[in-house]
Amino acid sequence: MVENQIQANPERYRVLTGDRPTGPLHLGHLFGTLQNRVRLQDMGVDLFVIIADYQVLTDRDVADRLTQTVEGLVLDYLAVGIDPERATVFTHSAVPALNQLMLPFLSLVTVSELGRNPTVKDEIAHSRQDAVSGLMFTYPVHQAADVLFCKGNLVPVGRDQLPHIEITRSIARRFNERYGPVFPEPDALLSAAPVLLGTDGTKMSKSRHNAISISATADDTARLLRSARTDADRHITYDPVARPEVSSLVLLAALCLGVTPEQVASSVGTGGAAALKRTATAAVNEFLAPMRARRADYAADLSHVRKILQVGNERAKALADATLAEVRTAMGMTY
Template identity: 40%
Template sequence: MTTQMTTQTKREIVLTGDRTTGKLHLGHYVGSLKNRLQLQRQYETYIMLADVQALTTHFHRPELLAESVRQVALDYLSVGIDPERSTIFVQSMIPEIAELTVIFSMFVTVSSLRHNPTVKHEAKERGYEDLYYGFLGYPVSQAADITAFKATLVPAGEDQIPHIEQARKIVRRFNELYAPVLVEPDILVGERLDGLDGGSKMSKSLGNAITLDASPEEVSMQIRKAKTDPARIHKTDPGHPDRCTVFGYHCIFRPEGSEDIRENCQKGAIGCAACKGMVTDAIEDVMQPIRERRETYKHRPRYIDEVLMAGTAKARSAARQTMGEVREAMGIHYF
């Protein structure tokens, strides 16, 4: 089920996270971080550094994951995630999540995972033919991440919709088989940001991203190179904004001016360089405060470690509580 930001009245527990496969980018900001900033003001919020999920595709590069844990934590603090309001924790340090994954995996069929459209798409994108067991099963592990905290709401990008549906099915099945102790989550879907190369979504692994630590010069250069309508060669050629990545950025970063851009582009009245300049300014309005906060936190690695240790301890205690209830419900609580 999907939720709209304005319709929430119930008491939510929010859980979300990011794979620790590198620095976060503007796609994360638009798709999930922006919603988290708002949600953390109202609700109990857990934010997970998903290093185990990162292993599903990067098991041969554990050093990248370890480095990314602190890097992503710094990204969180830089965008304004407040550790006083949001519990930031490391997935691999919560063994109860792994336990719950094993239990769930007993009643999830392989065919339901094989038919998951996001798993299919990602497997194709990565050129996987014979799927690794952990990769195929990552939606099950994700259901454990969510249910361990009895999360009711997951702010995430649209690619996560099938996974939340899978998690809801798992919860229903568990509750019906044993006892109703788990909670079905809803997703709060954020906007999707396309990559600079046009077509696919902006992604860490595809090398088409503007990272949140990019300098003003890097942002401006990356936007200058971003893919536009290929049919438009001269400034006066009529453009097709719906085929232009940069127009998509206008809709997201300066929606109030996007209709003007559409008209002028279609009439051939504005050139790509000017259009890119305007969107760069709007992106800079988002990036500048992030950069300023990063300057403060990047010199405080001890503080980042403290945030992670405290968050992980708190998350562990919540997950332990749920795991106790799960064992009780299944009658496997022996002594």
């Protein structure tokens, strides 16, 4: 089991993970991925966190307020405990050699393979654009370059992202078979992350404006949770199938309080949705208070954020340049 191997020899693993800078990170990110990144970092795994600014353009004509959003992501990372002394935080666009790997990688996949990718299909279905761009269609290959440029051998994903890892593994294997051994075939670290719904009862998402961001104020959090969709049954239970909206609030409170969802439901009892929302609000605000305080401290000096990116970009560029040199040598392109 991969998890057991990581615990036994964390120094053998390099993790590549990251986010598109399309808006502030929220509670779904916190419990879904951010806490796991901090856990891996603290275990001694070499952690790379990519801010995928180029990939914003997969489903948008322009990247709005990009500088502020990128800096906001770094602040969120610092707030939750990612340590730039032990992790490499960098931006996509600052690493030219990473993107240069796209060209040979594209020759190793077929159009039909890209077209079958379920994540691409879903992204296309929810795209803001009238037509599908080439960048959107080749999204899995871009992600493969993200992972392989630093020779990442472990990628934390949910089950819905496994097809991306399979394409990455295929690209690594085909390159090695055609040109010689250069790349590892990365393993997927499956996440058992809880699924939190947004305040409208659908998937929590930055683009759907239904999420509670890590950087939200306590008052904003209370306002957003008051508007959360529930049902008319005053007896609160934890039943994700029959009562998904109520159960999502119960789960959120439980995650913040460190108890089981059943314990939260029992404590609210027949108090109804209003009592559940008060419980969830108090739990979320208490849980996020230290993170928000740290974030505010870092936000007071954005030069520190820019220094983190500068150092991270330099390390990522050095690795990407070395990998590209290996690729060119393997392909016989060292003229």
